[in-house]
Amino acid sequence: MNEEYKQWIGLRKIWMMLCAAFFILHSSFFISCSSINCPVQNTVSTHFVICDADGNETTLSDTLWVWTKRSDDTDTLLLNRLIGKSDFSLPISYSHPEDMLVFFKGDINGTFTLDTLWLKKDDIPHFESVDCPAHFFHQLTGTRYTRNGIDSITIIDPRVDYDPSKTHLHIYFAAH
């Protein structure tokens, strides 16, 4: 057996060991490992900013409650006693074409106003991974509302998604 042949046999063993080692590594990788990469910020809600008549952000001096009606006709409170804030976020329904939100506002003199906002939207199923919970993004398409305490509501950014920095709506309350 010449020297070159011995070297070739030795080298071939090394190659085959490398191949076998990789196959074992590969198999153990699939048995032992998985990773889940879901977004940390995964809340989808509409962000309202309260504005004055000039369109500037202003602080709410009255107290605001917001609620809605569930599928079984019971009420549920979405926002409780908001005061001294200039913005707030409200949940948005996953797949209902129009959400109804009731705004109840009271001032320091005990005067209360009641308004209803109907928020129309398109619902877009949003998928991240099979490991991440199902969510919906939304495209706001229109608003209608009563005008007892609300002066007007304007859609600023119609796309409602995971981005918490977006302002979706400007709300203008009527002056006392």
Next chain:
Amino acid sequence: MTQARLICIFTSLLISASAWSQGFLKWEADTVPMFRGVAVSFDLAGATQLQLSDYGQLEGAVRVNLHDQYFPTLEIGLGKASHENDEVTGISYHTSAPYFRLGCDVNLLKKKHTGNRIFAGFRYAYTHYKIDLDRQNFPDPVWQWDTGFGVKDEPCYQHWAEVLLGIDAKVAGPLHMGWSVRYRKRLAHDDGKPEKTWYVPGYGIQESTRLGYTFNLTIDI
């Protein structure tokens, strides 16, 4: 094992290969003919993956041997994913579609005609696939309406590129065994209405870059 650890392994192998491969691009001047035959191979890693997890691929390749130095390669496969009713999220995902990769490997060894090879290569790859995505009805957390979620036969596509490093060892006669580690980079994609997909046939779980690998049994024909 994290992707970072795989990158470390890949880098170490690349450095080792570089050390072994002085003058690898130099055409070896000898009497060995230019055309050295054709080989076919089957990827055992993808098939094992398909057996052990919810996704994987059956993949074969045809490789032309040019002077034991350059290996133009066509890889064709069928990628499948079947994830049924996830126990946490309740989501089901199905796809099954063909894909191809086209590229070339270069033998990095100085002695190129021994039958064993360390190679580096590149690939361009493409798949056009359809996904079924379904989430069983679940109540809206506030309004409590039942909410459906899903798409059926949603068409998607993806182009991607790969650079790879691998070894190939002659086992006996025409039979070779080898593996490759691949860095994949997504070039262009359309994920349809859901805006994201999960498993992309031939690419793996959807991310902008990925590490992948193959373990090939090859026969010279």
